[in-house]
Amino acid sequence: MTVWIETANCNGCKRCIKTCPYGAVELREGKAYILEHCTSCGACVEVCREKAVLTDAEPRTIPDFSDRKGVWVFAEQRNGSLNRVSLELLGKAQSLAADLGQEVSAVLLGSQVSGLAKTLFGYGADNVYLAQHRALKDYRTIAYTKVFEELVKEFKPNILLMGATHVGRDLGPRVSRRVGAGLTADCTELSIDPEEGILLQTRPAFGGNVMATIANRYSRPQMATVRPGIMEAVRKKNNRGNLIKCRVSLTEKEIGTKVLEAVRETRGKVNLAEAKVIVAGGRGVGSEAGMKALFSLAKAFGGEVAGTRIIVEEGWLPVERQVGQTGQSVRPEIYIACGISGAIQHRAGIMGSRYIIAINKDPGAPIFKVADWGIVGDLHQVVPEMTRAVSQSMGK
Numbered sequence: 332m333t334v335w336i337e338t339a340n341c342n343g344c345k346r347c348i349k350t351c352p353y354g355a356v357e358l359r360e361g362k363a364y365i366l367e368h369c370t371s372c373g374a375c376v377e378v379c380r381e382k383a384v385l386t387d388a389e390p391r392t393i394p395d396f397s398d399r400k401g402v403w404v405f406a407e408q409r410n411g412s413l414n415r416v417s418l419e420l421l422g423k424a425q426s427l428a429a430d431l432g433q434e435v436s437a438v439l440l441g442s443q444v445s446g447l448a449k450t451l452f453g454y455g456a457d458n459v460y461l462a463q464h465r466a467l468k469d470y471r472t473i474a475y476t477k478v479f480e481e482l483v484k485e486f487k488p489n490i491l492l493m494g495a496t497h498v499g500r501d502l503g504p505r506v507s508r509r510v511g512a513g514l515t516a517d518c519t520e521l522s523i524d525p526e527e528g529i530l531l532q533t534r535p536a537f538g539g540n541v542m543a544t545i546a547n548r549y550s551r552p553q554m555a556t557v558r559p560g561i562m563e564a565v566r567k568k569n570n571r572g573n574l575i576k577c578r579v580s581l582t583e584k585e586i587g588t589k590v591l592e593a594v595r596e597t598r599g600k601v602n603l604a605e606a607k608v609i610v611a612g613g614r615g616v617g618s619e620a621g622m623k624a625l626f627s628l629a630k631a632f633g634g635e636v637a638g639t640r641i642i643v644e645e646g647w648l649p650v651e652r653q654v655g656q657t658g659q660s661v662r663p664e665i666y667i668a669c670g671i672s673g674a675i676q677h678r679a680g681i682m683g684s685r686y687i688i689a690i691n692k693d694p695g696a697p698i699f700k701v702a703d704w705g706i707v708g709d710l711h712q713v714v715p716e717m718t719r720a721v722s723q724s725m726g727k
């Protein structure tokens with residue numbers, strides 16, 4: 332299969348250049364030019380409006396998805412409490428649905444959980460699909476997958492979002508396989524392509540060194556998981572909506588697993604997701620003992636302490652306090668980065684913060700590019716000084 336340019340038709344718009352995932356198209360004398368390392372994937376052929384990019388391959392036709400409507404969010408609950416990521420996803424779903432002129436729906440599975448529908452309406456769901464059954468009381472892969480598959484096949488959503496939680500990461504791929512759709516895991520940004528009306532799913536790729544935007548033209552629903560703490564929950568003025576009760580048929584025999592016991596972890600809970608102030612340390616803190624000053628500053632603010640992957644690997648903080656691409660995503664009012672260089676993998680977890688304050692002795696540290704305020708200095712002097720000032724003003 333070959334791809335070539337019909338130069339007489341090319342108007343030099345560069346759409347093919349922007350689309351090519353391999354950087355195999357360039358502009359020469361105002362016309363597109365295919366380079367030798369072209370893989371003939373055909374991405375440029377699809378976007379050309381001038382019929383200037385041609386191929387001898389059979390065109391892949393985009394199916395008619397006009398019957399696919401609505402942005403769905405999996406309303407993950409455990410023991411009758413909603414996981415906050417579901418509310419965050421409803422916030423994002425509202426803007427996606429507005430761009431598409433479609434509705435937002437939450438999908439709530441469980442037993443005796445109908446009371447949660449009101450909260451879901453309050454956070455942006457126009458509809459709640461409620462599937463209740465004894466067998467759905469605790470999350471079990473096969474039971475939830477079966478019910479989800481049936482709902483997707485019956486109601487045909489356009490987009491389906493899940494939290495990248497333990498449950499969402501288990502359920503999402505299962506459902507996507509059953510309904511023959513793709514899934515983009517761990518997205519950090521979602522938007523609608525204004526021209527094609529399809530979901531653009533952005534996530535870190537190649538070890539976090541690039542951000543890749545993935546779109547799905549050929550199957551529905553367009554499925555994505557998003558990590559907790561990245562999107563913003565948005566309250567609606569009222570908490571009214573449409574409750575759609577769905578019929579569920581499940582037998583224990585077909586599920587094949589039983590929950591014998593649920594054991595709660597008893598260690599002190601670190602709640603980075605809801606902290607208003609986070610004081611975070613990086614390698615610049617120097618040692619585990621050095622972290623003490625950060626705990627004092629966090630205490631003065633009534634906040635939490637977090638850190639980079641490096642200091643978790645050093646054993647200066649437990650892993651549940653790691654922020655970033657492979658740690659948690661946070662969105663506090665204030666994020667104070669102490670001795671953190673600002674690597675892309677760390678920044679991936681902090682960009683939802685309202686204000687970022689960076690303390691670093693290197694004025695060229697990348698963290699200053701994303702900080703609202705920067706203090707160039709030694710954190711061992713700055714942090715105690717800050718703690719004194721904050722304690723005094725809090726006292727007043």
Ligand SMILES: Cc1cc2nc3c(=O)[nH]c(=O)nc-3n(C[C@H](O)[C@H](O)[C@H](O)COP(=O)(O)OP(=O)(O)OC[C@H]3O[C@@H](n4cnc5c(N)ncnc54)[C@H](O)[C@@H]3O)c2cc1C
Pocket residue numbers: 538539612613614615616638639640641642653654655656657658659669670671672673674675676677690691692693696708709710711
């Ligand atoms: C696949 C992958 C996933 C990753 N996931 C994560 C992740 O989830 N989270 C994460 O954080 N990282 C992650 N990383 C690692 C990331 O690439 C960086 O290596 C890491 O974030 C750097 O941590 P740091 O800023 O603490 O250390 P460094 O990059 O070493 O920076 C230390 C900073 O401290 C400053 N400093 C030194 N002494 C002082 C002082 N006395 N006062 C003030 N400043 C001082 C220095 O100027 C420097 O800027 C990941 C990497 C990969 C490849």
